[in-house]
Amino acid sequence: MFHKIISQALPYFPPKLIWQFSKSYIAGTTTQDAINASKALNRENVMVTLDILGEFIKTMSQAAKNRDDYLALIRTIEAAAINGNYSLKPSMFGLLIDKKTCFEYMRELTAEAASHGNFVRIDMEDSPCVDDSIDIFRRLKQEFPRNIGLVLQAYLKRTSGDLESMLDLRRDDADLNFRLVKGVYVEPAAIAYKAYKDINAHYLEDLEFMFKNNVYAAIATHDTPLIQGALDLIDQYQVPKEKYEFQMLYGVTPKKRRELVQNGHRMRVYVPFGEQWFGYSTRRLKENPAMVRHILKALVDKG
C-alpha cells in the first residue's frame, strides 16, 4: 500500500531522483546513447529494437516532429550498421487525433525502414487504440509484407480472435510477425483477464496458435514460468530457430537474457531512449510499485 501511494505521487518527485532509477531502464537521452547501448548488446549477440520515448501527444505538430525524429533515427542507425529494428507507438504520430495523418507518417517510416531491408513493429497501446492499430498494420502489411509487425496483448479477451482474423495476411514469402506480450495498461475486467494465472494461460494458448499456424513469434516476457512454457512449446512443435525470438526490456532480467542467448535462442532487447524519459519512467514505476524501493534507496544514499 505504501509503495502504491508513493508510486501515485511519482510525477511530483524531482526529475533528478527519478533519473537515479531510470538510468538502468533507459539507454539515455540522445541517439548516440542509443547507438552505444545497441552496440554493447550486439556484442553480446543480442539484437535490439529502438524506441524513441514519447506517447499520447496533444498536437499534430508534435506528431510531425516525432516522424522527423524517427526518420533521422532510422538513417543514423542504418549508417551505424546496428543489428536492430524499430518500434513505433501509433499515439506518437497522432492516432487519437488524426488517424489519416498518423497512417501517412507510419507509412513513411515503414517505407524508410523497408528501403534498407529493415523492419518496424507497431507497439500496442491501451484498448481504445487496438482497432485502429490493427487496421494500420493490415494496410501496411499489404504494401510492405516483409517489413512490418504488430504487438498483441495476451491479457485482452479479444486477442485470440484478432490473431485468427489476421491469418488471411499470411504469405508464403513473408511471415506474419507478432510480438506477444502480457499487456501493460490498466484495462477493465470486462475486456481483459486480470489474474496472473489466466493471463499466462492465454499467453501460452496464443503462442501455441502462432506456432501451429506458422506465424513468427516474438516472445516478449521476463516471466520465468512463461519462458519455460514457451520453451516447452518450441520443443513440442519443433519450431526452427529462425521462426521465433525472445524479447526483453532494456535493463530488465539480464541474467535470464544471457541464459537464453547461451542456449542458442535469438534475443532482442527493446531499447527506449530520448528526452521524454520522465513520463516513461513514472509509468514503469506505477506498473511496478515494488520498484519504488529503488527510489527510496537512491534518496537515502544521496542524503
Ligand SMILES: Cc1cc2nc3c(=O)[nH]c(=O)nc-3n(C[C@H](O)[C@H](O)[C@H](O)COP(=O)(O)OP(=O)(O)OC[C@H]3O[C@@H](n4cnc5c(N)ncnc54)[C@H](O)[C@@H]3O)c2cc1C
Ligand atoms: C520487448 C517488450 C516489448 C513490449 N511491448 C509492449 C507493447 O507494445 N504493449 C504492451 O502493452 N506491453 C508491452 N510490453 C510490456 C508487457 O506487456 C509486460 O507488461 C511486461 O513485459 C511485464 O510482463 P512480463 O511478461 O515480463 O511478466 P511479469 O509477471 O510482469 O514479470 C515477470 C518478472 O520480470 C521482471 N520484470 C518485469 N517487468 C519489469 C520491469 N519493468 N522492471 C523490472 N523488472 C521487471 C520481474 O522480475 C518480474 O517478477 C513489452 C514488453 C517487452 C519485454
